[in-house]
Amino acid sequence: MPEFFNVRSPSQAFDDLRPHISAITECEITPTKSALGRVIADEIRSPEDLPSFPKSSMDGFSVRARDTFGASESLPALLEVVADIPTGSSSDVELSVAEAAVAYTGGMLAGNADAVVMIERTQPADETSIEVLRPVAPGENVVHAGEDVRAGDALFGPGHTVRPQDIGGLLALGITEIPVLRKTRVAIVSTGDELVPPEDKPPPGNIRDINTYTIAARVAQCGAEPVIIGLVPDEYEPQLQAARDGIRTADALIFSAGSSLSTRDMTADVFNQLGEPGVLLHGISIKPGKPTIVAVADGKPLFGLPGNPVSALVVFDLLVAPTIHL
Amino acid sequence: MPEFFNVRSPSQAFDDLRPHISAITECEITPTKSALGRVIADEIRSPEDLPSFPKSSMDGFSVRARDTFGASESLPALLEVVADIPTGSSSDVELSVAEAAVAYTGGMLAGNADAVVMIERTQPADETSIEVLRPVAPGENVVHAGEDVRAGDALFGPGHTVRPQDIGGLLALGITEIPVLRKTRVAIVSTGDELVPPEDKPPPGNIRDINTYTIAARVAQCGAEPVIIGLVPDEYEPQLQAARDGIRTADALIFSAGSSLSTRDMTADVFNQLGEPGVLLHGISIKPGKPTIVAVADGKPLFGLPGNPVSALVVFDLLVAPTIHL
Numbered sequence: 001m002p003e004f005f006n007v008r009s010p011s012q013a014f015d016d017l018r019p020h021i022s023a024i025t026e027c028e029i030t031p032t033k034s035a036l037g038r039v040i041a042d043e044i045r046s047p048e049d050l051p052s053f054p055k056s057s058m059d060g061f062s063v064r065a066r067d068t069f070g071a072s073e074s075l076p077a078l079l080e081v082v083a084d085i086p087t088g089s090s091s092d093v094e095l096s097v098a099e100a101a102v103a104y105t106g107g108m109l110a111g112n113a114d115a116v117v118m119i120e121r122t123q124p125a126d127e128t129s130i131e132v133l134r135p136v137a138p139g140e141n142v143v144h145a146g147e148d149v150r151a152g153d154a155l156f157g158p159g160h161t162v163r164p165q166d167i168g169g170l171l172a173l174g175i176t177e178i179p180v181l182r183k184t185r186v187a188i189v190s191t192g193d194e195l196v197p198p199e200d201k202p203p204p205g206n207i208r209d210i211n212t213y214t215i216a217a218r219v220a221q222c223g224a225e226p227v228i229i230g231l232v233p234d235e236y237e238p239q240l241q242a243a244r245d246g247i248r249t250a251d252a253l254i255f256s257a258g259s260s261l262s263t264r265d266m267t268a269d270v271f272n273q274l275g276e277p278g279v280l281l282h283g284i285s286i287k288p289g290k291p292t293i294v295a296v297a298d299g300k301p302l303f304g305l306p307g308n309p310v311s312a313l314v315v316f317d318l319l320v321a322p323t324i325h326l
Numbered sequence: 327m328p329e330f331f332n333v334r335s336p337s338q339a340f341d342d343l344r345p346h347i348s349a350i351t352e353c354e355i356t357p358t359k360s361a362l363g364r365v366i367a368d369e370i371r372s373p374e375d376l377p378s379f380p381k382s383s384m385d386g387f388s389v390r391a392r393d394t395f396g397a398s399e400s401l402p403a404l405l406e407v408v409a410d411i412p413t414g415s416s417s418d419v420e421l422s423v424a425e426a427a428v429a430y431t432g433g434m435l436a437g438n439a440d441a442v443v444m445i446e447r448t449q450p451a452d453e454t455s456i457e458v459l460r461p462v463a464p465g466e467n468v469v470h471a472g473e474d475v476r477a478g479d480a481l482f483g484p485g486h487t488v489r490p491q492d493i494g495g496l497l498a499l500g501i502t503e504i505p506v507l508r509k510t511r512v513a514i515v516s517t518g519d520e521l522v523p524p525e526d527k528p529p530p531g532n533i534r535d536i537n538t539y540t541i542a543a544r545v546a547q548c549g550a551e552p553v554i555i556g557l558v559p560d561e562y563e564p565q566l567q568a569a570r571d572g573i574r575t576a577d578a579l580i581f582s583a584g585s586s587l588s589t590r591d592m593t594a595d596v597f598n599q600l601g602e603p604g605v606l607l608h609g610i611s612i613k614p615g616k617p618t619i620v621a622v623a624d625g626k627p628l629f630g631l632p633g634n635p636v637s638a639l640v641v642f643d644l645l646v647a648p649t650i651h652l
Contacts, residue, residue: 032524032539033524033542036546036547051533052528052530052533053530053531059588085531086519087531087560087590088519088520088531088532088559089531090529090531091531104590105588106518106533107520107531108530163543164540164541164543164547164639165540165639167536167540167543168536168537168539168540169536171534171536172524172533176524192413193412193414194414194433198358198359198497198498198500198502199500199502201500202378204378204379204416205411205413205414205415205416205417205433206414207377207378207432207498208497208498208499210493210494210495210498213358213490213493213494213497214491214493214494215490216359218490220362221490233414260431262385262431264430309491309494309498310491313490313491
């Protein structure tokens, strides 16, 4: 009876695997709006200033600050209101001495205004004039062009996972498409003469295949794309064919069941046919999960997981998930 | 100048809202395979036993345990191997005295066998016989029918969120469709004369709408479905129309911007037109996020979030997310 003589710990197993494989670097362009959870592939720099124009941060009046210097409740500055610049409008009005323009939160200032007086700090003088009750300093209540982001600023580097607020930041700058890493594709093969699809009523002695779907769900949770190859019996040729289909279409391959040492267990033999260096280790020092195979074929990781659904998920979390997250 | 005189804390705001709204109870049937993250709507009971037949948990021989009683290395029990029952096969063989059948992990036992002897505890005697070196107790190395789950057992109750392992457990029992709660639909309206779609180059004084997309991404992260109604200007009729479109198609409505107190801010008026009881509170005691409106129209929550993107996300997390998760 063969036995596992050279078991490795899960971290040793990962260390054995790591030098043979590399993270996905292939890039694809995706709409920013639907990029939630994707991983950015290249540095993204801002094409423009944000805000793109000096904005009022208050409702009030845009003014030349120096026209308010010395103003007080007892001796207010009298300014004539010469324009009203609604939010979303632009204006080419320029203020002369002692003039002001109505300003709105998020709206533009008059061309040569350098500050905004909050409406609470003013009172109407007559139909067209206001009294300013306190001075403002240049720049007060103004968001300058480029204050949030300057054209050319680096926004995100490679490896950053896109969050809701990142989508907003990118769209604010007109960046409607971004370079993201292609999702890792993970092929899944379930082996066993006793398996039938979950839709079928198993004949006596048979059970439904479930590992395909638990593993596919975990792959998706890891941000990767499951590629379901299907069910194969405990026969060498169909398994080899399924494995070849898997590594042709995917970046990694998972076999469930067939990873132990009986005559039915041919995963190791199959993996050794797929490419160099083949099986790196057979058996890890955990329970459940001992009968696990880790292999590499031409840079693609291959995992032989135990058929027991609990063992399969345990080993998935210890070895497959960290590989997907490289 | 109007002011916020009756601000409420975020938890008070949620307490004000809670009695007026109810969680989604509408149920839909979804394929189990694609139910990851969905919320189960009704109790699910098992239609059958799992396993459905007594299974060997080892490679070895199924036996009648009493034929091994007293066996030892020095005085082994001699059993004749009368059948081989591969995994995935069934057999109607019945064992007579001192007979055994080859058994495989996950495979069936002979009809009247009540235990399995591990292959390591046997040695070949001749071509058709084995010696059993240690006794087995009845039930040893056997997974009984129904040992994991019995027909009629409750598997999941309402409110459970489906995980990968749940998909496997359901499929193992042939449950290929399950009742889940319909996803909460959240309508999103972005208001402001200064807004243009993110694809457009904003004219001077304008900015790109980003709240629609940050909020939509957060809604999706909460397991709900964003319904993007679109951009509307700071005009009452278009806003009322957009709000009506929103609550007709969705379970909750979010307005971004227009929630403060200036003349441009008409969200509160719009919300009061949509149904009873209308606006519950205007202003919450946080910064950023103070100019927030919470309203209800005929059992549907309505949120007026500040236009500032940071404020909008803060208030979303404090008030909208918990409402979605009811």
